[in-house]
Amino acid sequence: MKLSADQIVQYQRDGFLVLEDFVDGASCDRLRARAEELVQEFDPQGVVSIFSTHEQNRTTDAYFLESGSEIRFFFEEHAFHPDGSLKQNKEQSINKIGHALHDLDPVFNQFSRARKIRELTASLGIEDPLLLQSMYIFKQPNIGGEVTCHQDGTFLYTEPVQIAGLWFALEKATLTNGCLWVLPGGHRLGLKSRWVRTDEGGMRFEVIDPEPFSEEQLVPLEVMKGTLIVLHGLLPHKSLANRSPKSRHAYTLHIIGGNSVYPASNWLQRLPATPLRGFD
Numbered sequence: 001m002k003l004s005a006d007q008i009v010q011y012q013r014d015g016f017l018v019l020e021d022f023v024d025g026a027s028c029d030r031l032r033a034r035a036e037e038l039v040q041e042f043d044p045q046g047v048v049s050i051f052s053t054h055e056q057n058r059t060t061d062a063y064f065l066e067s068g069s070e071i072r073f074f075f076e077e078h079a080f081h082p083d084g085s086l087k088q089n090k091e092q093s094i095n096k097i098g099h100a101l102h103d104l105d106p107v108f109n110q111f112s113r114a115r116k117i118r119e120l121t122a123s124l125g126i127e128d129p130l131l132l133q134s135m136y137i138f139k140q141p142n143i144g145g146e147v148t149c150h151q152d153g154t155f156l157y158t159e160p161v162q163i164a165g166l167w168f169a170l171e172k173a174t175l176t177n178g179c180l181w182v183l184p185g186g187h188r189l190g191l192k193s194r195w196v197r198t199d200e201g202g203m204r205f206e207v208i209d210p211e212p213f214s215e216e217q218l219v220p221l222e223v224m225k226g227t228l229i230v231l232h233g234l235l236p237h238k239s240l241a242n243r244s245p246k247s248r249h250a251y252t253l254h255i256i257g258g259n260s261v262y263p264a265s266n267w268l269q270r271l272p273a274t275p276l277r278g279f280d
């Protein structure tokens with residue numbers, strides 16, 4: 001799966017590529033089935049309560065901030081009653097699973113290290129690629145949360161910037177179930193901010209360019225199941241809430257250049273026992 005010269009020009013110009021039928025239907029279904037199994041095995045006791053008090057919120061932060069080497073489960077914001085109990089079963093309440101699925105789970109490992117993806121990454125010019133982060137995103141029916149406009153480089157920064165986000169549609173993504181929106185060419189405007197660790201162990205935004213994104217210029221990418229959307233690490237993108245009765249499952253993989261510097265101030269840090277790996 002090598003990109004054509006035209007596709008590479010398009011990626012450099014627009015900051016994204018839409019590759020239809022990149023993944024066959026059976027492979028999409030296999031990831032869906034595996035994600036379902038993982039959720040079924042997940043015991044939400046103790047995590048559900050995290051959202052209810054200040055003290056427990058701090059636990060949530062650690063649960064998130066230490067998830068770079070783990071498989072962890074994050075709830076939809078609107079999944080809870082005011083008393084902290086779930087409004088519906090956990091299968092319909094999880095926002096995403098992250099962030100080391102690609103290393104720790106055999107099914108996701110096999111999918112993520114497919115030859116096709118390795119070749120695509122090489123075509124993008126990412127040298128010595130490392131698979132940094134994976135997420136299974138549910139965008140649940142009715143309560144699927146909005147993801148506000150951002151650049152992935154804000155959260156996953158490398159110096160120089162060598163980051164690609166691969167967004168695999170495991171179901172049809174439409175305007176009504178919360179498809180991706182992108183700002184064509186917006187990657188050429190530079191990085192707006194970084195999300196950096198503080199000395200106190202929390203996170204803060206470090207603003208580089210206070211000029212907001214021109215959000216009215218974002219365009220929706222409605223895609224069929226099996227489509228891969230490649231996103232440049234500096235491309236502004238978002239997705240709206242899903243208030244439809246249909247889910248919008250997607251799998252994302254973020255790949256960085258191994259020769260770039262990966263700062264200790266990034267939120268995602270791997271434990272020494274589980275260093276980042278490439279495609280081998």
Ligand code: FE2
Binds near residue numbers: 150151152165237
């Ligand atoms: Fe993103």
